[in-house]
Amino acid sequence: MWKYLSVFIMLSTPLAALNVGRIASPLEVAAWDIDVRPDGLGLPEGAGTVAEGEVIFEEQCAACHGDFGEGVGRWPILSGGFDTLTSERPIKTVGSFWPYLSTVWDYISRAMPFGYAQSLSPDEVYALTAYIMFLNDLVDDEGFELSRDNFLEIPLGNEANFYDDDRETTEYPFFTDACMSKCKPSVEITKNASGKDVTPE
Amino acid sequence: MPTKSGPSRRRFLTTGLVAGIAATTAKADPITDVQPWAQGLGKGVDERGYGMPSPHESHVLRKSVPWLVAETKSSINFTPLHQLDGIITPNGLAFERHHSGVAEIDPAEYRLMINGLVDRPMVFTLQDLMRFPRHNKVYFLECTANSGMEWRGPQLNGVQFTHGMIHNVMYTGVMLRDVLAEAGIKTEGKWLLAEGADAAGLSRSIPLEKALDDCMIAFKMNGEALRPEQGYPARLVVPGWEGNMWIKWLRRLEVGDQPWHHREETARYTDLLANGASRRFTWVMDAKSVITEPSPQAPVSHGKGPLVITGLAWSGQGVIPRVDVTLDGGINWHKARVDGPSLDKSLHRFYYEFDWDGSPLFLQSRAHDNTGYVQPTKDALRVIRGEVSNYHNNGIQTWAVYSSGEVENVEIS
Numbered sequence: 001m002w003k004y005l006s007v008f009i010m011l012s013t014p015l016a017a018l019n020v021g022r023i024a025s026p027l028e029v030a031a032w033d034i035d036v037r038p039d040g041l042g043l044p045e046g047a048g049t050v051a052e053g054e055v056i057f058e059e060q061c062a063a064c065h066g067d068f069g070e071g072v073g074r075w076p077i078l079s080g081g082f083d084t085l086t087s088e089r090p091i092k093t094v095g096s097f098w099p100y101l102s103t104v105w106d107y108i109s110r111a112m113p114f115g116y117a118q119s120l121s122p123d124e125v126y127a128l129t130a131y132i133m134f135l136n137d138l139v140d141d142e143g144f145e146l147s148r149d150n151f152l153e154i155p156l157g158n159e160a161n162f163y164d165d166d167r168e169t170t171e172y173p174f175f176t177d178a179c180m181s182k183c184k185p186s187v188e189i190t191k192n193a194s195g196k197d198v199t200p201e
Numbered sequence: 202m203p204t205k206s207g208p209s210r211r212r213f214l215t216t217g218l219v220a221g222i223a224a225t226t227a228k229a230d231p232i233t234d235v236q237p238w239a240q241g242l243g244k245g246v247d248e249r250g251y252g253m254p255s256p257h258e259s260h261v262l263r264k265s266v267p268w269l270v271a272e273t274k275s276s277i278n279f280t281p282l283h284q285l286d287g288i289i290t291p292n293g294l295a296f297e298r299h300h301s302g303v304a305e306i307d308p309a310e311y312r313l314m315i316n317g318l319v320d321r322p323m324v325f326t327l328q329d330l331m332r333f334p335r336h337n338k339v340y341f342l343e344c345t346a347n348s349g350m351e352w353r354g355p356q357l358n359g360v361q362f363t364h365g366m367i368h369n370v371m372y373t374g375v376m377l378r379d380v381l382a383e384a385g386i387k388t389e390g391k392w393l394l395a396e397g398a399d400a401a402g403l404s405r406s407i408p409l410e411k412a413l414d415d416c417m418i419a420f421k422m423n424g425e426a427l428r429p430e431q432g433y434p435a436r437l438v439v440p441g442w443e444g445n446m447w448i449k450w451l452r453r454l455e456v457g458d459q460p461w462h463h464r465e466e467t468a469r470y471t472d473l474l475a476n477g478a479s480r481r482f483t484w485v486m487d488a489k490s491v492i493t494e495p496s497p498q499a500p501v502s503h504g505k506g507p508l509v510i511t512g513l514a515w516s517g518q519g520v521i522p523r524v525d526v527t528l529d530g531g532i533n534w535h536k537a538r539v540d541g542p543s544l545d546k547s548l549h550r551f552y553y554e555f556d557w558d559g560s561p562l563f564l565q566s567r568a569h570d571n572t573g574y575v576q577p578t579k580d581a582l583r584v585i586r587g588e589v590s591n592y593h594n595n596g597i598q599t600w601a602v603y604s605s606g607e608v609e610n611v612e613i614s
Contacts, residue, residue, distance in 0.1 A: 021329045021383055024314055024322035032314050032453055035394055035404060037461050064271070074271040085477040090589050092468065097479075100462050107464040110402035111301065114275070117400040158479075162471065165483040171585060175577040178525070178569065180534045186614070187530030187563055189601065193355035193497075193610035199362060200266055 034118070036106040040152055043105065047147035048127025050134040054142070056124055057131050060113045069093070069135040079135035085158075095136025099159040101151065105129050263294055266362055269350070274302035275401075277344065279365030282491070282513065283499040288339070288369055288541050288548045292423050295368035297430045298344055300401035304450040308434040313380075313418070317394070317455035320385030327434050330418060333375035338417065338440070339547045341515045343367040343486050345443040345470055348594040351579070355610040360496040363598065363610060367515075369548035372438050374419030377412050381454070390456040394463075395437050398452035405446045406460035407439065411484075415440050418451060441517030441546040442484040443592075445470050475587025488576050489595035490514035490524055490551070490568035501606035505559035514539075514549045516570035523569040526553040530563030530599065530613045537566065562602040563613055579612065 036042040058067065065071055069078030081091025090097075094104055109125045111117050120128070130146035133139050138154055193199070254261065265278040280296040297303075308327050316322040344366035350356050357363050381393075386409070393412045397403040407416070417438040420427060427433040432449025439446045445465055460466070460482075472480040492512035495501050501508060514521045520543050525534040537551040551566070568576040579596030601611045 018333065018379075018383060020332050021323045021325040024316060024324045028314065028324065029316045029322050033316055033455065034402070035396070035455065035461055035463070037457070037459060039459065041457075074269075085473060086475065088589070090473055092473070094468075097473075098468050100467060103462055103464050103467050106404075106461070107468075110404070111400065111464075114301065115400070117301065117402060161478045162467075162481045163478065165480055165485075167480075167483065167485075167487070171487075171577075172572070172574055175581065176573060176575050177577070177581075178534075178567075178575050180525070182533065183531055184614075185532075187532060188614045189611045190614050191354040191612040192601070193358040196356055196358075198266070198268065198356055199358040199497075200264055 034106075034110055036102045036109070038100040038102045040102065040148065043102070043148045043151055044122040045148060046122030046126050047145050048123045048125070048130055049145045050127075050130045050139065050142045052123075053127035053129070053131025053134070056120075056128055060116075060120075061128070064114060069132060078132055085161075093136065094132050095138065095157070097158050098156055099162050101129065101133070101154065101156055104132055105151075261294065263296060264361060266350075266357065275300050277346075277366060279361045280368050281361045281498075282365050282367075282493045283360050283496050285493070286511065286550070288513075288544075288550050289423060290368035290370055292370065292425065292428050292431070295370060295422075295428070295431060296344070296366050298366070298444065299399070299430070300403055301399050303429050304397070304399035305429055306398060306434060306450055311398075311434050313435065313451060314453045315381065315384040315456070316453070317457050318387040318390040319381075319456050320387065321383075323384045325380070325383075327420065330375055330380065330420065330435060333379045335373055335375060336417060337371055337373050338438070339369065339371045339542070339544050340438060340440045341367055341369040341486075341546060341548045342444045342447055343489075343515070343517075345445060345483075345486070345592040348489075348596070348598075349591045351596075351610075352583075352588045352590065352594055355612055358610050359498040360491055360493050360598075361498060364491045364493075364513075366444070367513075367548070369515075370422040371424070372417060372419035373421035373424070374417040374435075374438060377416040377418055377437070377454075378414075380418060381412070381456075384456075386456055389458045392457045392460050394453075394455040394457060394461050395446070395448040395451060396453040396455070397432075397448045398450040403445075403448055403465060404461065404463045405448060405465055406457075406463065407446060409456070411439065411442070439484075441486060441519075443470065443486060446484065470592060472586065472590040472592050474585075474590060483593055486515075486517035487593065487595045488514070488516035488518065488521070488568045488570040488574050490521075490566040490576055491598045492526070492564050492566050492600060495564070495602055495606075495608050496600055497608045497610055500608050501557070501602060504606065505557050508555060508557040510537075510553040510555070510564065512537075512551055512566050514551055514566065514568035515547065516568065516572075516574070517546060518574065519545050519571040520547075521549040521568050521570055524549070524551040525567040525569075526551075527565045527567075528555070528562045531565055531597075534567065559604050561604055562600075563611075564600045564602060565597050567597055 064075035071077035081093040081096035084091045126146045261284045263278040270276040277298040311327045313325045347366035393407045419438045420435045437448040514524045524537040526537045527534045537553045541550045582596045601609045
């Protein structure tokens, strides 16, 4: 809400040409503007501990994600997977892969639990985020309390390993092969899909 | 290698894939009988208020790969590319990807909010949106994970499953820049968050430059209202960029000065490379093509003689001026014939007709786009990216066609 105060000071700006639509009220913006950013913009007041998060997690999350975030069936794994990113089967969890803690808060708040989205209070989301931090060894004290005030103090480990799309320099100059004849001496099958039995009817 | 007269030939002719065609041919020839539809009256008008395909086409369906995901509400299915021609995907066959199921929205209760770094936070009804100038554009939408299951090698034996996370329809909608202008973007605004009204609240950060360039808010596809599974009543159109950004059931746009780094642009839809680093914001879909027929689900049923090879080519950078086809796995290539409209960031249809002598083939197609980019081999991509990146696999596809007419998904030297 505080982040939009400046918007309402500007209401005297002349309207655009079509004059279609209506002004959103501050209450409406507050109700719909649920997003959170890595710099903490959008985080509401609130707090929750690892221990509180564990109780909520067992009730509302563990059926799919497992008691310790290990994942049930093909549901997402939330914890562990450390040092697997360079392996043949990387396990991409909050601890091993995600770059920002704010993404955890934002996603739980907007989309979880699966089938009952936007039902958790800010305190509950802080508590669940704290519990997921605990499952990923980011904090080791069950009494740890996460809040808006300390949210930016614990960075996730993999942030530095993300970089912006560089295909323009690393790929595009090299993908120009348009050989038309006698491009290679012979051709043999190296791999095939038969026998894998994974194609639906 | 199976031969035409061997046991595998007989087995092939009795498989379900071609049994229908064989039976039809046998019953109709010689054509001396008066056929029932030439004698009796057919159904009158109004029998089908909304027309449906012939019952003989009831096998043409979107299909999913059940083992891929935990359950169907956060899942994907695939467009049956092997059964379609031309460039337009019928609305009912356009692949679906939902993260929390299909939102069923009452258009009377639909609202779009614009907030953030704007002069005036605004709310629009669907009727409001339809008062902006309308535009019609044909664009492909490709899921970034299309062909993603094939990074480690051929897995799925069918073009529907290897390449079917794509559709191409004509959108009617309004320019995003026109709608944003009503709210007035502040000079510090650099990014746009687009958010869906579904239970996933799916959200993506889009650079404002793209949003103000060619993005649209669409409410029609192929002339009729968007299907619920495609975002009814309004969706974002982000031409040439990965499908996940085309927010369905669009409910909110927020202008900001930084990206949001939400789940679908960090934990998902980033490209993990072999060295453990990850590319993010890989928005553009690079040039790609695939032969849709013959293909494993569409084998050659007529034996040797005239054979039509057809497929699709596309690029998120623009148009496809040229497609090459090889019959021998890339020793020699031939220019294919692109037929139908060549539209910006749309599917292109190509054909290559030749006289098949019945010997085994290794079919591939290779797209060129207007930037000079030539579709790479899967191995060329692997050299740079490794095999675990899941997304953006636009490598050349190989189909082995055997003498029997059967087709298999393979990779070759």
